Amino acid sequence: MSSVPQVPLLYEDLVAMLVELRERVDRLEAENAELKRRLGMNSSSSSRPPSLDGPGRPARQPGKGSGRRRGKQPGAPGWTLELVADPDEVIEHRPQRCGHPGCGAPLGDGREYGRQRRQVIELPERRSVVVEHQLVAVECGGCGQVSEPVAPGGVSGRVQYGAVLEQLFTTGPWLPEPAISS
Numbered sequence: 001m002s003s004v005p006q007v008p009l010l011y012e013d014l015v016a017m018l019v020e021l022r023e024r025v026d027r028l029e030a031e032n033a034e035l036k037r038r039l040g041m042n043s044s045s046s047s048r049p050p051s052l053d054g055p056g057r058p059a060r061q062p063g064k065g066s067g068r069r070r071g072k073q074p075g076a077p078g079w080t081l082e083l084v085a086d087p088d089e090v091i092e093h094r095p096q097r098c099g100h101p102g103c104g105a106p107l108g109d110g111r112e113y114g115r116q117r118r119q120v121i122e123l124p125e126r127r128s129v130v131v132e133h134q135l136v137a138v139e140c141g142g143c144g145q146v147s148e149p150v151a152p153g154g155v156s157g158r159v160q161y162g163a164v165l166e167q168l169f170t171t172g173p174w175l176p177e178p179a180i181s182s
Contacts, residue, residue, distance in 0.1 A: 083119055128165070 043050040137148045
């Protein structure tokens with residue numbers, strides 16, 4: 001802002017100065033409003049990530065909630081894996097020595113006191129199966145020409161994946177949704 005001159009100003013000069021000052025005040029008020037708006041932005045009021053909120057961000061207000069506890073509700077039926085009656089393999093684990101402090105005597109074929117059953121369900125380890133198609137060319141005994149066989153459908157390359165593996169690779173659970181749809 002310019003200093004006030006010592007000479008008397010004309011009315012037109014005063015009006016022009018007043019208009020200029022009014023425009024400047026309007027610009028500064030708009031800039032102030034924009035800065036206040038941007039200062040009030042945080043991750044909950046804009047698309048900014050929470051990491052840009054800064055240390056002075058307001059604490060999150062806990063949600064209202066439905067009044068129910070998390071997880072299984074009282075009275076709701078439970079669910080658990082059941083033991084298989086006829087497992088594929090049974091491994092018996094027996095202690096060799098007494099676990100009581102100060103004893104350590106060998107247990108040998110001592111009387112069985114109790115038994116716990118615990119089962120682990122696992123997918124079987126499986127090797128891939130490689131099927132080789134040998135295309136045998138044969139020379140005709142009559143005319144001497146060589147006849148070459150036609151490869152079966154689906155066998156086009158020297159080495160390739162079969163239909164099951166190909167389907168597994170293209171629809172597997174590890175692929176993101178966009179990759180599956182393309």
